[in-house]
Amino acid sequence: MPALAILARSMAPCKRVPMFLILFILSITRVATTNAIASKVDRFVPQDNYLLSCGASAAVQVDDGRTFRSDPESVSFLSTLTDIKIAAKASLASASPLSPLYLDARVFSDISTYSFFISQPGRHWIRLYFLPITDSQYNLTTATFSVSTDSMVLLHDFSFIASPPNPVFREYLVSAQGDNLKIIFTPKKNSIAFINAIEVVSAPPSLIPNTTTRMGPQDQFDISNNALQVVYRLNMGGALVTSFNDTLGRTWQPDAPFLKLEAAAEAAWVPPRTIKYPDDKTLTPLIAPASIYSTAQQMASTNITNARFNITWQMVAEPGFRYLIRLHFSDIVSKTLNSLYFNVYINGMMAVANLDLSSLTMGLAVAYYKDLIAESSSIINSTLLVQVGPNTIDSGDPNAILNGLEIMKISNEASSLDGLFSPKTSSEVSKTTLTGIAFALAATAALAVVICYRRNRKPEWQRTNSFHSWFLPLNSSSSFMSSCSRLSRNRFGSTRTKSGFSSVFASSAYGLGRYFTFVEIQKATKNFEEKGVIGVGGFGKVYLGATEDGTQLAIKRGNPSSDQGMNEFLTEIQMLSKLRHRHLVSLIGCCDENNEMILVYEFMSNGPLRDHLYGDTNIKPISWKQRLEVCIGAAKGLHYLHTGSAQGIIHRDVKTTNILLDENFVAKVADFGLSKDAPSLEQTHVSTAVKGSFGYLDPEYFRRQQLTDKSDVYSFGVVLFEVLCARPAINPALPRDQVNLAEWARTWHRKGELGKIIDPNIAGQIRSDSLEMFAEAAEKCLADYGVDRPTMGDVLWKLEFALQLQEKGDVVDGTSDGIAMKSLEVTNVDSMEKSGNAIPSYVQGR
Known part of the structure; x- marks a missing residue:
């Protein structure tokens, strides 16, 4: 006990220590320890956390302490034909109580895409901020546009024409299954699109279950593949809870504007510190903070004995959609256990009968929540009613409570959250x-x-x-x-x-x-x-x-x-x-x-290459020699794609998850869904929309939208460094200079200190000359311009040479002078000349 030890040392000259002082120190220590453990358990650190202030000239900090990156920093996420940024007029910016996120905007005159690397698949929040600020050239109040992801429509023909130009905030939960999430802005013909700020943030895996009970049939509905839009998030009987006070950066609105009859409800409150969460961690503050469970609406007091009425909240809902309704409860009104029984109704239908929180939580002031699916057929006159009322069977003082309410729209069969429109176009x-x-x-x-x-x-x-x-x-x-x-x-x-x-x-x-x-x-x-x-x-x-x-x-x-x-x-x-x-x-x-x-x-029984580098903790990383052989195999496959037919094929999505390994660890390139025929002899490139995976994408292709086989070469260079360093191509959680693997590895290679960043699992296995040959191949693949990159045939030759160097003797201690390597290379070149084989261009120029 550190506190007692400190106390003992400080009181060493004393003969006695007062008992009350010891108890006081112990109580402080226990509370501090308990709070520290709770905060550690309840804290959620998102794997992906992208906060962008679109159009801003500098980073923007908001009231909750978060910092949104400015446009110059975030432009690498954006693919657009135009570079239009506007800012609110100085008078509006100085006098407005608006969040600073609404004071700048990026404008799109054509289809434009933000691409975000996803390090951990699963549900992600997408939060969009809109305010039609204007300048001398662009009037955003007339903008009409759609917003979608690769597979989900978020907004269709969205505009401010039919509503006052107030800030609009939209919040979605979208499942990201691959390693890239795209948000696509599509202006309507002869119009423009715009965005003020974007959040793309990982959500806790336990936040939304895969299945939920449906109203009516009372069976399970699978929502694992559906997107959600948060339509309402209410704090019953309490004040506004902002992202500053919420465990996951959420905002909870007061419920008063939605009460159909305010006189029927009476607010209840207890200190948030009295709220308890289940010991089994099935519910934590990640579901809802204690400030939500510490307030409630209960039935208002009346002078009528055994008064029977419901508290009703009325909200607008869009017909044709199902809704996920999450009800938050905590019995903060009862004095004893098993004294509160009540019913819950959704649109007049019994949703939960005879709810007894004491039996469910085994205590008072214990957090509890219930999820229900409201079918589209129950949405009548665009209205959604949520009601709580006393159980008419049980005797005693009638009462009913509700602490918090979340209502989320569920995507429909057209993969849309805004009408029956597919993720494509008209x-x-x-x-x-x-x-x-x-x-x-x-x-x-x-x-x-x-x-x-x-x-x-x-x-x-x-x-x-x-x-x-x-x-x-x-x-x-x-x-x-x-x-x-x-x-x-x-x-x-x-x-x-x-x-x-x-x-x-x-x-x-x-x-x-x-x-x-x-x-x-x-x-x-x-x-x-x-x-x-x-x-x-x-x-x-x-x-x-x-x-x-x-x-x-x-x-x-x-x-x-x-x-x-x-x-x-x-x-x-x-x-x-x-x-x-x-x-x-x-x-x-x-x-x-x-x-x-x-x-x-x-079937490729050993799965993707990435899993054998760092992607699966249950798989032993493969050796350096195996990695060389895998890279050589993948290079052979890509070389065949580029040269095996009269015109050739460009893969366009080379990455470690698209290199699969069979039972003998033979590498095979997979997934040709983005592939393109290479340019003909009369062409230098193929002009096409930019597609690929973030982190592996050729920057020249990204800038010019001109595709060549050298774009595959660049992507393969990233793969080579990924094989060597065993880390993702993009890792936003790292310091800025380490986020991009290609840039980070090239920097260390040019310093001559590449050995400091290689995978520790293979550090003792690599001959220095083999490492240098391998790293040189990767470095040349990542040249800024395609004309400076080798062909896949050249890369293949260099990798095979690295394998020969590795196999020529036992692993050395990393002190080889490189002279032997150069002499071996010359010998190899001489033998190639004698045999009539072509010598790669980069060898000729040495």
Whole structure:
């Protein structure tokens, strides 16, 4: 006990220490210790915490102590064709009580996107701040625009025309499944879009459950894949609770404006320190702070014996949407246990009958909450009523309470929180897109037929023996492959659907291997069992499946309601119809039944490369030699993409999660949903919208929107440093100079001190000459301009050389002088010249 020790030393000359003083010191120590432990348990540190003041010239600090980064700092998050920033007039800024977040804005005249790296998948808050400030050129009060993520509409045709120009705050909870979350602003034709401030912040995993009880049928409703919009968050019987006093930066409004009859309610209050939370931690201040549970509305006192009435809160709700209703309770009005019984009603329907908080919490002033789903059919006249009233059966003094209330709109079947609009655009644009897809699929079908026809011919690579060891042709005798004659007799194109989904897929599916029936797919995935999900993307989910003989498969099930997923899915089909390589993930077959679009791949049992670096604590990190071999395999796959066909293919999403490992740790490049055909001989680049993953994205491609195969080379350079350092490409939690892996690693390499930042798990395994060769390859890949970067063939040569250096002897102590390395390189070059092999350009220039 440190406090007692201090006390003993300070009182050493004394013969006696007064007992009351000892007890006082002990009580202070206990309270301080208890508060310290509680604050540690209740504190939540978000993995992702992006706070942007859009259009501001400097960082903005708000009342709760948080700092929002200014536009010059945050511009790297934004992809836009224009750079328009405006500020409120000086008179408004000086005299206004508004939050400083509303005094600047960024304006968009075309579709613009903020991209945020997500380090921990799961639900994230998206908070948007709008105020139509004006300047001499732009009148934001006339702006009409939509806001969406990759997969969810947040606002559709939002404007201030029909309402006074007051600040508007919107708060959403969106599930981020990948490592990138995009917020897309789309102006209406001949209009503009704008935003004043944005928050993208991780939410605690326990905040929103996956399933919740539905009103009416009283069964469970799965909301794990739905987005939520916080419409109301009320503090019953209490004052405004701001983000300064909330555990998660939330704001709770007083409930008085929503009481249908104020005289029916009477506020109750106890000190917040008296509120207790369950010992099992099923409910913590992360759900709601003690200041919410310490106030309540209870039934007002009357002179009528056994008065029976309800307290009613009335709110506006949008028809056609379900709502998640969270009710917060804490019995702060009872004197004894089991003396308060009451009912809860939602839109006149019994939601909770005979609620006895004492039995549920085993105490008074203990926090408790209840979640319910209100069906869209219960929303009548755009009104949502929440009521509490006494149980008419039990005797005693009737009373009912409610401490807090949260109401959240649930996204609908169209993946929207604002009407029946998909995350894409209008039906007019969709028709154009479908027309383009139809032409592309017709070309793909023709190409697939040619491939099918030529499959029985001996491939060119077998006749010339070039790159022989890199290819793994499909085994025609395998039980998973079908002959062309079988494909010609399958049922593609015969399935009739309302949407035409299957028929679109059918026309492009020839030449893609075995045809699986939907029943076979169901059996292989145990009817798409959720625990069998091994991946999720914009297209849908990937399931682990197995055939009757136990062979494992990766089964990708397309989502026909996702326009973006559909486009990426069709791109993958088109690419896979002309790709076959040992270091590319192979397509086994497909399924086209019951309006389903399903592709079946070989299963990569060791999963993504990232998991073997730092992504899974249950997996032992792989050795340096294994990492070299994996990088070489991935480089071979990318080199084949760039050079294996007349035109070549650019992957456009090279990262450690798209490099998969089989049971022998052979690396294979996966996920071709963003791939593009490389420019023709007459072109220098492909002009296209910027797509890819934050942290791996080629900055030159980002700036100029001109795609080349050197964009893949840049991304691969990031992968190489990620393999070496075992940390993410972007980590916002680190100091600013360490956030971006590429910049951080290049800085240390140029200092000659790269050894200080490599993964400790492999630090003692690496020969210094092998490390230098590897790091030089990575450094050259990350050159600012594409013309200065090597080809993937050059990178592959250098990686293979690094492996040779590593294998030439035992690990050294890091003191090799590099002379031997250079002499070995010259010897290797000489041998290449004698054998007639081409020497990479960067070796020629040494």
